[in-house]
Amino acid sequence: MKKMLVALSGLVLASAAMAGDPLGLPEVPIPAGNPQTAEKIALGARLFNDIRFSSTGDVSCATCHVAATAFTDSPLRVSEGIEKLTGTRNAPTVVNAAFNKTQFWDGRSPDLEDQALHPFLNPVEMGLPDHDPILKIVREDKEYAKAFKTVFAVAADAITMDEVTKAIAAFERTEVSGDSPFDRWYFGGNQDAVSEQAVRGFAVFLGTGRCVSCHVIEQDFALFTDHQFHNVGVGINDIQEKVPELARAFQVAKNEGMDVDVAVLTDADTSHLGRFAVDDQLSSMGAFKTPTLRNIAVTAPYMHDGSLMSLREVVEHYNNGGVTKMGNPINPFLSGGIRPLDLSEQDIDDLVAFMETLTSPRFEPTGDGTVASGDM
Amino acid sequence: MKRIDTLNSRRDFLKATASGVIAGMLPVSLVRLASAEEHGADFTFAYISDSHIQHIKGSNFVRNWGQGLIRTVAETNLLEPKPDFVVFGGDLAQLGTKPELDHGAEILAGLNYETHVVLGEHDYYLDLGEYWSELYGKHYYSWDHKGVHFITLNSILTYDDWTFDRWESPERRMNEMAGLDNPNGSPFMVGEKQIKWLKKDLSKVPKDTPVVVFSHSPLQHIYKEWNFWTVEADEIQALLKPFDKVNVIYGHVHQIQYNQIDNIAFTSVMSTAWPWPYPESYAQAESHLPIMTVPMNRADPFNERDATGWQFMNMHTGRVDLEFNLYNNTNRTVAFSEEKGRPEDTTFTDSANRIPAQQHF
Numbered sequence: 001m002k003k004m005l006v007a008l009s010g011l012v013l014a015s016a017a018m019a020g021d022p023l024g025l026p027e028v029p030i031p032a033g034n035p036q037t038a039e040k041i042a043l044g045a046r047l048f049n050d051i052r053f054s055s056t057g058d059v060s061c062a063t064c065h066v067a068a069t070a071f072t073d074s075p076l077r078v079s080e081g082i083e084k085l086t087g088t089r090n091a092p093t094v095v096n097a098a099f100n101k102t103q104f105w106d107g108r109s110p111d112l113e114d115q116a117l118h119p120f121l122n123p124v125e126m127g128l129p130d131h132d133p134i135l136k137i138v139r140e141d142k143e144y145a146k147a148f149k150t151v152f153a154v155a156a157d158a159i160t161m162d163e164v165t166k167a168i169a170a171f172e173r174t175e176v177s178g179d180s181p182f183d184r185w186y187f188g189g190n191q192d193a194v195s196e197q198a199v200r201g202f203a204v205f206l207g208t209g210r211c212v213s214c215h216v217i218e219q220d221f222a223l224f225t226d227h228q229f230h231n232v233g234v235g236i237n238d239i240q241e242k243v244p245e246l247a248r249a250f251q252v253a254k255n256e257g258m259d260v261d262v263a264v265l266t267d268a269d270t271s272h273l274g275r276f277a278v279d280d281q282l283s284s285m286g287a288f289k290t291p292t293l294r295n296i297a298v299t300a301p302y303m304h305d306g307s308l309m310s311l312r313e314v315v316e317h318y319n320n321g322g323v324t325k326m327g328n329p330i331n332p333f334l335s336g337g338i339r340p341l342d343l344s345e346q347d348i349d350d351l352v353a354f355m356e357t358l359t360s361p362r363f364e365p366t367g368d369g370t371v372a373s374g375d376m
Numbered sequence: 377m378k379r380i381d382t383l384n385s386r387r388d389f390l391k392a393t394a395s396g397v398i399a400g401m402l403p404v405s406l407v408r409l410a411s412a413e414e415h416g417a418d419f420t421f422a423y424i425s426d427s428h429i430q431h432i433k434g435s436n437f438v439r440n441w442g443q444g445l446i447r448t449v450a451e452t453n454l455l456e457p458k459p460d461f462v463v464f465g466g467d468l469a470q471l472g473t474k475p476e477l478d479h480g481a482e483i484l485a486g487l488n489y490e491t492h493v494v495l496g497e498h499d500y501y502l503d504l505g506e507y508w509s510e511l512y513g514k515h516y517y518s519w520d521h522k523g524v525h526f527i528t529l530n531s532i533l534t535y536d537d538w539t540f541d542r543w544e545s546p547e548r549r550m551n552e553m554a555g556l557d558n559p560n561g562s563p564f565m566v567g568e569k570q571i572k573w574l575k576k577d578l579s580k581v582p583k584d585t586p587v588v589v590f591s592h593s594p595l596q597h598i599y600k601e602w603n604f605w606t607v608e609a610d611e612i613q614a615l616l617k618p619f620d621k622v623n624v625i626y627g628h629v630h631q632i633q634y635n636q637i638d639n640i641a642f643t644s645v646m647s648t649a650w651p652w653p654y655p656e657s658y659a660q661a662e663s664h665l666p667i668m669t670v671p672m673n674r675a676d677p678f679n680e681r682d683a684t685g686w687q688f689m690n691m692h693t694g695r696v697d698l699e700f701n702l703y704n705n706t707n708r709t710v711a712f713s714e715e716k717g718r719p720e721d722t723t724f725t726d727s728a729n730r731i732p733a734q735q736h737f
Contacts, residue, residue, distance in 0.1 A: 243450075
């Protein structure tokens with residue numbers, strides 16, 4: 001029924017969007033075991049920003065997922081945790097992560113609740129030895145104890161990471177963002193919302209650029225991801241000779257009980273194994289999850305390792321058929337869909353202009369170095 | 377959460393076996409069999425087939441076919457435990473030219489294993505296998521490995537009249553044989569000379585020795601118009617019948633098929649280049665696809681590698697189990713069921729587990 005109304009007129013859609021989902025987004029999926037409440041969301045926001053949940057007492061979730069940069073740590077190439085230790089991966093945005101079917105670049109976590117468990121313990125992120133210090137704080141902090149009691153009906157000394165991660169996930173599910181110029185043009189029918197160049201770029205996106213094969217657009221919403229994992233020739237291209245040895249060593253260590261989360265974030269070469277490190281499938285070698293393109297213009301640099309500095313560099317990488325520098329050898333595990341595109345300079349510029357229309361108003365730069373309304 | 381539990385249980389299993397086998401890349405069932413002590417002759421091998429390397433001109437080849445083989449070779453090299461050998465099941469080239477065979481052979485040479493090669497019609501009908509022979513030797517041969525007798529047949533011959541007297545050029549002959557539904561085509565044969573050789577070869581093999589036959593075409597009559605067919609299928613089956621355990625592995629069909637005829641288990645392998653539809657779904661023609669076969673999923677045409685793949689094979693107690701590595705799709709295992717006495721898909725035989733085919737686009 002809703003789809004029919006959407007098809008009828010942009011006006012109806014716009015009013016529907018105001019009432020519920022932002023323009024261009026579907027309804028946020030809420031797991032049955034973790035319903036949204038205002039109190040839970042507020043508790044989650046506080047937990048998300050609490051720097052005490054780290055070994056040095058100065059790193060929170062928000063350290064790498066900064067509201068002002070669309071919940072990334074742009075312009076950092078890879079994230080910085082405690083004591084400025086660096087990981088191996090570019091911080092994925094929290095915005096619209098509620099729609100992801102798996103979390104992390106390699107999908108090693110099935111949902112937001114599970115995802116929230118891991119950075120606390122990773123030695124290059126928040127560096128805690130276990131979750132006990134977090135539980136100690138939330139049990140002893142009177143405001144936390146009260147909030148957990150209200151939200152989960154749980155006594156202070158009975159709070160577990162289950163409630164902590166549920167609250168964080170509930171907060172993250174509120175960070176959804178559509179209503180970009182593209183949404184207003186494509187779904188809202190406002191012809192003036194984007195430039196002619198962006199419209200040309202969208203044609204490249206759908207056509208010769210072949211972008212939409214993975215950065216999917218549906219009939220009445222667009223998440224710009226297929227939720228799949230693809231080897232697009234980033235990272236693994238540079239370690240091709242080492243793959244057999246690395247893959248073997250990784251499998252041995254994993255079978256002996258090594259923590260995958262730690263391994264992929266502390267060793268750059270291992271990180272490039274991608275989805276293979278998680279599902280052990282040879283066909284997943286060097287593959288990473290298709291990220292959303294929403295707010296992409298404000299979250300540079302790009303790719304799982306932050307190795308490409310601009311959207312233009314990304315498009316050139318794809319235009320070269322999966323190599324950053326034309327003429328370099330492609331890796332043997334490259335996804336079949338990645339091939340030279342033969343885009344013109346104009347096509348590339350147009351495509352970048354299109355991607356710049358995907359920024360939601362609240363993350364749009366204002367010109368003075370801040371964003372419209374990204375602050376918490 | 378579930379995923380992690382699975383990993384943990386595998387880890388526990390591996391610890392429990394304490395066999396030193398690194399099994400991360402294999403399904404647990406295969407590992408258990410591969411590391412079982414009770415059958416000394418258990419081993420594994422890999423099977424790659426139908427790469428159809430196609431020359432455009434100069435140094436240009438069709439990228440998608442080339443990449444299919446390149447990726448397969450790289451993946452096969454990562455297998456743990458290492459397979460004892462690799463078989464390439466035929467149709468390395470598309471039109472049998474020297475540049476195609478050379479390019480394909482160069483990619484295949486990247487395998488870190490001993491490789492046995494089967495002759496396909498696309499390798500053969502330009503120069504009747506002359507250049508292929510320079511690369512890979514005999515067109516049919518046999519060897520023994522850890523108590524198993526392996527036979528490689530050339531099953532893509534046809535009537536002499538068609539081969540030698542009908543076409544004005546070798547190129548024309550190759551093109552005619554390369555087409556499906558071609559009224560000018562001709563059915564595949566093994567030929568009298570080779571049948572004689574096969575009889576002689578089998579006469580030296582004890583009846584309780586497991587026999588594995590590699591052919592390019594099915595040694596069965598499935599669908600003649602696409603040469604899913606070998607003329608002397610019945611005769612060859614009769615020669616194999618006296619043996620306790622026989623496995624026939626074939627390429628050419630670019631799809632999953634399996635069958636049991638008497639004591640002979642038949643299993644096809646996938647192509648690394650492209651899938652063929654099942655004859656009855658494409659031509660609405662009656663075919664003799666074995667009814668027990670659970671067909672592969674309909675390929676997603678937007679996925680360049682969907683419904684292509686390669687096989688890891690587990691040889692145990694004289695039977696071959698196939699693990700299909702399918703890109704962008706769910707891997708499948710077709711294993712010999714001792715209970716039912718035939719090969720069976722370990723997951724999808726139960727229709728409740730099947731992935732529904734796409735009904736609309």
